[in-house]
Amino acid sequence: MLCGFLVVGQLYVTIPLVTDVAGRFDIAPERAALIGSAFGFAYASGFLVFGPLSDRYGRLRLILFGLTTTALATLLVSWAQSFEMLLASRAAQGFVAAAFPPAALSLIAEELPPAQRPFGVSLMSFAFLGAAPLAQVFAAGMDVGLPGIMLCLAPFYLLAAIALAVATKTGTRQPAQKESSRGHLASLLHNPSILTAWAAAVTVLFGFVSLHAGAQTLGVALNVDLQTLRLIGLPPLLLTFAAAPLTLRYGATVTARLGLVLACLGLMLAAVGTSLTVMGASIVLSAGVALAVPGLIATVAGRATNANRGLALAFYTFCLFIGASLAPPLSQALAQFGTAPLWLLPAGLLLIAALGITATRKS
Template sequence: MKTQNYRLLLLLMLGAVLIVGQLYVTLPMTSALASNWQVTTGQAAWAGSAFGFAYAAGFLLLGSVSDRHGRRTVLLFSLVATAGASVVVAIAPSFNMLLGARALQGLAAAGFPPAALALVAETLPPGRRPLGISLLSFAFLAAAPAAQLLAAQFAGLGLHVIMLALAAGYVLLAVGLYRLLPTGMAREKKGAIAANPVPMWRQTQLMGAWMAACTVLFAFVSLHAGAQITGFSENQLQTLRLAGLPPLLICLVAARLVSRVGPVPTARAGLVLSAIALMVGLLDGFGWVAAASVLLSAGIALAVPGLIGTVASRATADFRARAMSLYTFFLFVGASIASPVAQALAPHGWSALLWAPIAALLGAAAVVNGWSSRSPSVPQPSEHRIS
């Protein structure tokens, strides 16, 4: 790859960590937020869910924007808008205003991931796209444990300081991308979107990947939120977060696996491994739960590049960003509903809490390849490489 491509990928990875990390940054601060705003911990947990649901909804609202107006424009606008919303979060005078600002923040941040994924799929040389997608996938996934670890370390500074620091980071990233990306990069020609003869909602070869995406972060957040809800100590929670970080590097191996066997088998292997990981977590003892965290991260590190590769290779250029938007919508819907589901299942015991994501993952593995359509205009790809 050219030096410019390496720089672009590095900036997009950093942006992915900072953007997606917003979903998780308030998780270890739930008790502190409850105390500060005089609300229950259940109410305080909505500081994360408000961002998550707006973030997911934003993918549907903003999915076609970068297809129409260019990846560069959307990436820059998303970063600057997220920076502004982060400042609003920092100065929110009430808890209700905080939740509203977090929702605004999630909506602004939603423009970044689809445009970034589409940009990588379109900019890198064909032979390097699996690696680029895997590196970006690693950044999106690493945001979960990294954001929780850092937020736990700096929680004493207060949410307002953390948000102001993140706002500065978004502005600096926007400046970097502004200087790196030429005007009009990856912009679709006028009228290209209307050229696709089959509506996106009828792309049955993609539906399995979209459905499977809902289970990935649902499983991850269920384990970590469940551990917090059921009374694991802070040291144990930090151990689970740290243990889950190194296996995410398997994303790099997944690039070669996607190239050799195809994205669908890679995604299916990751989903099954994730289900097995949670089954390990059902065994007695914290050691087994720590092992589950390691295996779960490894499974997700295989599943996500496989799912992204499936969507990127099967979606045509005229609606690739929108297809990625639906993928990320379902991915973060799963993450957003995980904590409330964990809260509801926790009174029934640790086993009940984990069996829900286990069942979801196994179902996802069964349907990830989608299904054939009777319409002759719908492509039926049999790709083994992302090109």
């Protein structure tokens, strides 16, 4: 969980720093927002590489590799002297950080007893989602700028790798057999439930990040304190723990659909555009995402096998963070037209995703 906060937080830590980066390199805020997308797209792409590698070479090896190289890449980000160098180092950071999530989720699905797996997924889901507000609050509260923040974080990835190496029992499970993943991918592509879960994953963090990136862009026009907006959405993320009993009792697809609908309602509330409704939207949206993420993870992990679970979750996390990466630049573009187009677009996509999960839940 601690590793999850550290790794995934890198996607969100730059949201409050866009104005600072724009001033530092004398560029437009729209261009400065690419520091989040550079990390996010490389991060999402890395899942497609490291997910299958975790099937082949073992989960823990990939996790330790990812944490160690993320520490080095984080140092590179702190040393960037030009905006182009900053984008390149952020992309490198995102790519190697991608070794962690699919391997960690697969490890949970394989090592925990079946009755404890939904709770284990909930723990990791809370870490992945809680990283969003906590990373932003951390970055906004620091006065050292992006280089100082990265220098501060780099040692923690190395410490996390050492702690995980000591605490984790190695050799409890052999890596999957070393064969081509082509057949594994084909079996996944023939499963409609997995395909719709992947598609739904794109909408979840797209909506979640759109709220915060959009609020950051609109600024004083909303009359909302951004730190309060971030913090007020943190407690509802604890609903990830309610996802475990919901999944055990009603099934993973029910949990996922409930979360998608709640997230949709939250963004519809935000589109009203008053300070009160935006604050309320943060609460409802966080609650929805807290149920949708573990519900979708459990859907994908449950329909996959040990031989292709890493690959299945790699595509899931790829889709999840592609949505998160698209949100900042699209929010910058849509915010000029007002709150309705800014937040009704992701709301509509979430509703379509819920309908897609419903249509394929028995396949």
